[in-house]
Amino acid sequence: MHDLSPVPLDVAASAQQLVDGAGITLNADLVSRLLETGVDLGLDAPSRLDLKIASAALTEMRAAFRLFAPYRDVPKVTIFGSARTQPGNKLYRAAADVAKELSARGWMVVTGAGPGIMQAAAEGAGPERSIGVSIRLPFEDKPNSIFSESGNVVAMKYFFTRKLMLVKESHGFVCVPGGFGTLDEMFELLTLQQTGKADPAPIVLLDSPGGTFWAGLKRFVHEQLVPSGVVSADDFDRVMVTDSVSAAAEEITGFWRNYDSLRWVGHRLVLRLRTEPTPDEVDELNQRFGNLLTRGRIETSEPLRLEVKDDDRVHLPRLVMRYDPRQVGSLHRVIRAIDALPSSLAGDIPNIGVEEPIHD
Structure with missing residues (x-):
């Protein structure tokens, strides 16, 4: 170097x-x-x-x-898909419908601001609930017409800055079948989650009713990639493959049913929650996920000293653990288990409070 x-x-x-x-x-x-x-x-x-x-x-x-x-405190979902998908296509309708349902639940929809699936999602969410991050291309000289009403769009010269913003600001992702660009975005999401370079977030691979696009990808992963040893058997478990718009929306919002945010404080991982698990539920979590710890147990805790110093989500209950950083790709399983606890299911799914993670 x-x-x-x-x-x-x-x-x-x-x-x-x-x-x-x-x-x-x-x-x-x-x-x-x-x-x-x-x-x-x-x-x-x-x-x-x-x-x-x-x-x-x-x-x-x-x-x-x-x-x-201005939308920092509004939960956002990014929807990826092909610019070539036509309005009469079932995939176009699926993208519009899932965007509409998530918008009705208080979420904003982020897209690449182009035609096809990107336009469908913006139409479904509506101009006031849409944000566009477009790319300047020789054959696409302006964002789709939805953004002329709100002005919620920014144009990028480089794909890497565009992809940064499409991922950084969102707390959920929906991928609709597409070409090289869509697959690139989908695989980057999986890589960021697998390596722990992005905090856990729900990823949905949404197909049209009866579609087999993503089922084919899942089969390829389990028949080719897993046997060759280049991915782990459970790496694809962090995504939902579905052709149901309602199931997709539920997956995105349900991930945040109890889980709020995380923070590393030294070697300790802190998971901030909305509802504190019962002692029996904590015991259950230890039985299921104790192998992911370097030592000790998963414990409920008061805010740690650095969290208090930063006034960082101190009003929330939390779980603290010595989590093995090499197992960070499995955090989504822990979070889903927390969201499925009886104490977590007692209330309605809240609108998430967006907070940037802090690593000490």
């Missing part, structure tokens, strides 16, 4: 002075770091293309962050 030399002290001081002069107080240290990194790039003498990529990516992310900011 190349050694990254530290920013000269006078540059760091100048960056801090610029931040102070602009009146920035919130996260001022991170803003200073951005400025210092920009100077670092210049000192590295990169090519003009390298600088154009970095500058455009940061500009696009800023525009997307501003678009999503």
Whole structure:
């Protein structure tokens, strides 16, 4: 690896002075770091293309962050699918229907803002419940017409910044059959979940009534990938394959029935819940998932010291455990088990309170 030399002290001081002069107080240290990194790039003498990529990516992310900011506390679901699907197709209707049902449950729908399935989802949710993250392509020069009513759309030059925003802001995902782009997005979701680079979230592979597209993929995974040892036998268990719109919507919202959020505090994993499990239910969780811990037990707990310091969801009950980070891909099974406990099923499914995870 190349050694990254530290920013000269006078540059760091100048960056801090610029931040102070602009009146920035919130996260001022991170803003200073951005400025210092920009100077670092210049000192590295990169090519003009390298600088154009970095500058455009940061500009696009800023525009997307501003678009999503007013809806930070609204739960969102991203719907992926083909731009080539026509309005008369059953898949088009399925995408519109699941978006409509989730919108009725208080969720916003995020799409790539293009035609086909993306337009169907935006139509189903309605312009005020839709957010679009479009890509500038030679053959698609503008977002679909739904976003002309609300303006809830941002255009991206790069696929990687677009994919970041389609995944980062959402707490559930629906994939409708599509081509290379849809499969790329679906497999990236599975990879992020499997490796723990994204927090657990529900993923639904939705087909038209009687469709076999995703069933074929599931068969390929179990007949080819699992026997060859490149994926684990339960890796595909984290997704739901269905042709039912109501089942898809229930899967997305039901994942958040009791589970609220998580935080790592050192080697301890904290799961924040809406309803505290009973002692017998905690014993049941230990019996089922004790093998996923490095030591000790799953225990109910008061907020940990760092959580109190940050005022981080301290009003919620929580479970604390020494969870094996190598087993992070199995967290979805723990969460689903918590959501299925009798104490969790006592109330209605709430609208989720969106919180960004903190890793200490």
